Amino acid sequence: MSNVILSMRGITKQYRMGDEMQTVLRGIDLDVEQGEFVAVLGPSGSGKSTLMNIIGCLDTPTSGSYILHGRDVGSLDEEELSSVRNKEIGFIFQSFQLLQRQNAMQNVELPLVYSGMHTHDRTQRAKQMLERVGLSDKLYHYPNQLSGGQQQRVAIARALANHPTILLADEPTGALDQQTGKQVMSLFHDLNEDGNTIIMITHDIGIARHAKRIVRILDGNLTEGVAEDA
Amino acid sequence: MLKECLRMSWQNIKGNKMRTFLTTLGIIIGVTAIITLITTVEGATNEITSQFTALGAGKVNVSVSGTPLKRGLTEDDIQRISRIDNISGVDPSVSFKQHVASEGTLCEDVSIEGRSAAYFTDAGLIGKGRGLTEMDMDRYSHVCVIDTELNANLFPNEDPIGKELVISGISYRIVGMLSDENDNDVMRAMSLMTGGNSGGLAIIPYPSALRITGSNSVNSLTLYIQDTAFTDDTISDVEEVLNAAFNYRDNAWQIINLDSLLDTMNTMTGMMTTMLAGIASIALLVGGIGIMNMMLVSVSERTTEIGLRKALGAKPSLIQTQFLIESVMLSLMGGLIGIVLGIILSMLIAGWIGMTFTLSTGAIALAFTFSATVGILFGWAPARKASRLNPIDALRSM
Known part of the structure; x- marks a missing residue:
């Protein structure tokens, strides 16, 4: 495999639930190449959220190795993980997670602030990103002045801002109606065409079909599936 | 960031x-x-x-009530006190109230104070004219210094210097007027504080004042301390002289040291x-x-x-x-x-x-x-x- 940017080997995750240990992930192996569009499909309780947290460096695995962009993420401390999240991962959440008191521009600028970019460049970049998701006329709107679809576009622009290695989307259409959901999906397609690597977590097979590759997760085990088979 | x-x-x-x-x-x-x-x-x-500080920095007040045999400090006592080390000046004062007259105007209830030249050494005390001098004391000069209040009562809007003031039938020439702000006499300030206001004030040489009262003793004395670091020592020296003067009788005199009060x-x-x-x-x-x-x-x-x-x-x-x-x-x-x-x-x-x-x-x-x-x-x-x-x-x- 040539351009592998994410490589997981034998990832397990255990939680202590009262007296007993609960195993959520049982040895996940996953490789993602540059420019892929992968859907992780699984019902609730399958461990997909835990997997997403580990991919997104929000959580660390109990065992196994996770190499992201050539770096062993497992050995990093809290401050270093912050910087990895900032530069390598672009999060897109089900409920958008925009700051209500900040306008679209300010929301998109947030990860740029944390990466220490200067004000001028930041404004430039944020504007660029919002144009990319088709919101050039809504730069200074506040989240409550935007529709759900538009809010998710702002969130996508924010995820793109630092040119991350991976766009990590958690049920990106979960809070949207079907029509808007489709629009967001077609935006994902376009972004993937532009060369962005996308990993999308979903329980909805209909949404998962938009991806080029589907992996299924069930009871903490990952199995490769193909979009056409599903 | x-x-x-x-x-x-x-x-x-x-x-x-x-x-x-x-x-x-x-x-x-x-x-x-x-x-x-x-x-x-x-x-x-x-x-x-x-x-x-304005009232009493470097000053100690001696107030004498006397004994039935000796009503106040005699000239000898004052001389003895003034010879004590660290006392730069002694200012005996005699005060009483009297009506005064000038140019046909009568003014009731005026405080008359007999003072020595030492009293006028304070800068800023005199607003106009001059204070009383040693020479005034020695010669029993018929001169006086008045305050602004008496001036206002007697000669409203006029310069009092050079005018004559009649106290107990004797005419005194006004040579100076106290300034308004720097009223720095403890006793007078205290009497003002307690509400004892007067129709004004005229200061005459204290030997002259003693003649008016017909007495030869003084009941109030202000001592000027040279070095305030040794005030306490000086006070005990003064106490010795006073005890000797009043035969060790209790309550014959009182010393008010404002510095210690301030502390x-x-x-x-x-x-x-x-x-x-x-x-x-x-x-x-x-x-x-x-x-x-x-x-x-x-x-x-x-x-x-x-x-x-x-x-x-x-x-x-x-x-x-x-x-x-x-x-x-x-x-x-x-x-x-x-x-x-x-x-x-x-x-x-x-x-x-x-x-x-x-x-x-x-x-x-x-x-x-x-x-x-x-x-x-x-x-x-x-x-x-x-x-x-x-x-x-x-x-x-x-």
Whole structure:
């Protein structure tokens, strides 16, 4: 495999639930190449959220190795993980997670602030990103002045801002109606065409079909599936 | 990065105006109280001190009530006292009330004081003309110095110098007038304080005054101390002379040393300031707890936001800094408002009780550091709590 940017080997995750240990992930192996569009499909309780947290460096695995962009993420401390999240991962959440008191521009600028970019460049970049998701006329709107679809576009622009290695989307259409959901999906397609690597977590097979590759997760085990088979 | 922290903190403070106001109210009240109390007490102390200093720095007053056999100090006694080391001048005084007349105007109830030349050595005592001199004493000169009040009573809007004043049938030429501000005689100030106002004052050479009273003893003496560091020693020397003069009788005389009185008073006001500041500090403490409470509420309210910020790459240290900045901002805002209110309030009080307003920089520095410390101290725990939030839990709690 040539351009592998994410490589997981034998990832397990255990939680202590009262007296007993609960195993959520049982040895996940996953490789993602540059420019892929992968859907992780699984019902609730399958461990997909835990997997997403580990991919997104929000959580660390109990065992196994996770190499992201050539770096062993497992050995990093809290401050270093912050910087990895900032530069390598672009999060897109089900409920958008925009700051209500900040306008679209300010929301998109947030990860740029944390990466220490200067004000001028930041404004430039944020504007660029919002144009990319088709919101050039809504730069200074506040989240409550935007529709759900538009809010998710702002969130996508924010995820793109630092040119991350991976766009990590958690049920990106979960809070949207079907029509808007489709629009967001077609935006994902376009972004993937532009060369962005996308990993999308979903329980909805209909949404998962938009991806080029589907992996299924069930009871903490990952199995490769193909979009056409599903 | 710091600028962004400041901006974000400010945005959050601005976004909750009512809450911000109520939270900072504790600090505002505390700081206002501290500034007002300290400034007012300090101002009053300075006022009293300067008055006292004008009245009696380097002066000791001897007040003699005498014994049935000896009514006051004789010329010999005075000579003996004036020979004591460290006494630069002795100013005996005789005072009584009498009506005076001038150019056909009669003025009742005028205080007549017999004074020595030493009395006029104080700078600023004389407003116009000259004081009385040794020569006036020796020659029993018929000259006098009057105060502005008597001047106003007798010769409104006229220059009194050179005019004649009749006291007990003898005509005295007015050679000088006391200045208005520098009334520095303790006894007179005290009698004014107790409400014993007079129709004015005329000062004549004390030998002349003794002649008028027909007595040959003096009941009031002001001693001028050369080196105030040895005032106590000098006083015991004086006590010896007085004891000898009055045959060791109790209550025949009394020595009033204003310096020691001043010391006592300074200690007292110092204690009072400390106590008041202590009480006001309690208000600040309560205000600090208010800020801590609001910060804790703010952290739990913004759990999701904190989680999101962390997911987007905010380092824990940065989150902590942001919340710390926010609480320091809150308390400093309260502090600044408190300082302004405190200054205004103490100015009003100063105007109201009629003393000069002096800005106490110490109090301001104290209030400022105190409120900043309160912000850091009480913001630290909530900020730490925020920085330690797990981003997953935080994001899930939406």
